[in-house]
Amino acid sequence: MSKLCIQGDTRLVGDVKISGAKNAAVAILPATILVEGITIIENLPNINDVAILNEAIISMGAVTKFLDLHTLEIDATTIYKYSATEPCISKMRASYYLLGALLGRFKKAEVAMPGGCDFGGRPIDQHIKGFRALGANIEIEDNIIKINADRLIGTRIYLDMVSVGATINIMLAAVLAEGTTTIENAAKEPHIVDVANFLNKMGAKIIGAGTDVIRIKGVSKLHGGHYNIVPDQIEAGTFMLIAAATKGDICVRNIIPEHMDSLTSKLREIGVTLIEGDDYIRVIWKQKLTATQIITLPYPGFPTDLQPQMLVSLLQAQGVSTIVESIFDNRFQYVDELRKMGANITIDGTKASIEGVDTLYGANLVATDLRAGAAMIIAGLVAKGTTTIDNVRYIDRGYEDIEKKLTALGAQIFRID
Numbered sequence: 421m422s423k424l425c426i427q428g429d430t431r432l433v434g435d436v437k438i439s440g441a442k443n444a445a446v447a448i449l450p451a452t453i454l455v456e457g458i459t460i461i462e463n464l465p466n467i468n469d470v471a472i473l474n475e476a477i478i479s480m481g482a483v484t485k486f487l488d489l490h491t492l493e494i495d496a497t498t499i500y501k502y503s504a505t506e507p508c509i510s511k512m513r514a515s516y517y518l519l520g521a522l523l524g525r526f527k528k529a530e531v532a533m534p535g536g537c538d539f540g541g542r543p544i545d546q547h548i549k550g551f552r553a554l555g556a557n558i559e560i561e562d563n564i565i566k567i568n569a570d571r572l573i574g575t576r577i578y579l580d581m582v583s584v585g586a587t588i589n590i591m592l593a594a595v596l597a598e599g600t601t602t603i604e605n606a607a608k609e610p611h612i613v614d615v616a617n618f619l620n621k622m623g624a625k626i627i628g629a630g631t632d633v634i635r636i637k638g639v640s641k642l643h644g645g646h647y648n649i650v651p652d653q654i655e656a657g658t659f660m661l662i663a664a665a666t667k668g669d670i671c672v673r674n675i676i677p678e679h680m681d682s683l684t685s686k687l688r689e690i691g692v693t694l695i696e697g698d699d700y701i702r703v704i705w706k707q708k709l710t711a712t713q714i715i716t717l718p719y720p721g722f723p724t725d726l727q728p729q730m731l732v733s734l735l736q737a738q739g740v741s742t743i744v745e746s747i748f749d750n751r752f753q754y755v756d757e758l759r760k761m762g763a764n765i766t767i768d769g770t771k772a773s774i775e776g777v778d779t780l781y782g783a784n785l786v787a788t789d790l791r792a793g794a795a796m797i798i799a800g801l802v803a804k805g806t807t808t809i810d811n812v813r814y815i816d817r818g819y820e821d822i823e824k825k826l827t828a829l830g831a832q833i834f835r836i837d
């Protein structure tokens with residue numbers, strides 16, 4: 421088991437290049453199953469979730485080859501197996517995209533129930549509702565989801581709540597269906613748009629991605645091609661918050677600044693200086709942060725995946741801030757770890773009240789999930805003394821070369837295997 425060790429009270433300064441978006445990559449890799457041909461995916465982040473999904477599509481009979489660290493060529497023509505039930509599959513949440521892709525192309529699939537970060541219940545009832553609406557039969561046996569359909573017929577599907585996963589999964593199942601499918605109350609995240617752009621480049625007919633109504637006109641088959649993954653909005657936001665929390669000055673490069681608007685405006689509100697370019701944002705700490713109120717919401721609201729990192733930054737603010745987590749039932753588990761460092765945080769249901777403190781002290785922490793792990797890194801960079809973080813595997817799922825990028829900014833961080 422790896423641990424990260426951080427020598428804190430460090431101001432981070434310099435440039436960081438953001439990788440391709442994890443939450444786009446973990447959907448687009450399964451989506452290549454829909455293509456009877458060769459796809460070349462560029463700007464893939466070099467993270468564990470990508471490696472697991474690559475293994476899964478190879479186990480089904482696809483032939484894949486890394487042309488370089490961030491470019492994968494996939495030939496899905498030869499897929500002959502429609503199941504992914506290995507234990508590693510149930511370790512990640514995004515494995516559910518294999519269901520939509522296999523159903524869409526082969527009208528059958530057997531995939532282990534998804535796992536992933538535990539923030540309270542993470543059901544997939546909306547995914548199943550969409551598949552059933554298209555005409556699929558579904559049963560769950562021994563933690564395996566089994567799906568099949570004689571035909572997939574386009575229809576109107578209204579999601580009971582905004583769901584990134586369900587929106588993408590239904591899109592994957594509908595691109596080769598007969599007729600037109602309309603997804604209403606759809607999620608609008610940048611990675612939803614990226615998956616739709618990928619599918620359209622391969623011959624799909626999807627309009628409305630990025631709005632709350634997406635229309636998919638079924639086509640008979642998809643052809644191969646090249647696609648470049650969108651920059652990671654959450655990794656970018658994590659580094660912007662590292663600059664704010666460590667009193668730093670970081671230029672976050674290779675991003676789409678418009679994707680960061682909810683965070684950019686919040687950082688300006690609490691006193692951080694930001695300079696936006698075409699594909700970068702420079703974040704400069706100039707004065708003590710002031711408290712604020714935040715509620716996490718579906719895009720374009722404040723992203724739940726930046727909630728832990730924002731909370732740690734607000735520990736540096738003057739006064740009491742609040743964060744309401746409206747997406748997940750239980751996404752404040754990591755707060756107990758921060759209390760070991762002297763953080764003064766009160767949790768009342770889905771609302772956190774964060775009292776700014778003068779000093780955090782290094783401690784031995786255990787990452788509870790991917791973004792909480794990132795937040796603990798920020799806390800370690802700020803704290804006086806040494807901080808260790810266990811369960812680094814969570815962080816490796818979503819952040820490429822995290823120590824290398826942080827060391828280049830002046831952090832004193834290293835991994836203990």
Ligand code: EPZ
Nearest residue numbers: 443514541542543544545546547583584585586725747748
């Ligand atoms: C995706 O998870 C992301 N994961 C999460 O990022 C992210 O936090 C989340 O979207 C919200 O933006 C990937 O893209 C792989 P949802 P997902 O379906 O699809 C409820 C990270 O850090 N819901 O949008 O699982 C659900 O319980 C990860 O990169 C149902 O009730 O999220 C939640 O309360 C963590 N039934 C809410 O909807 C369903 O069928 C939003 O979930 C589906 C969801």
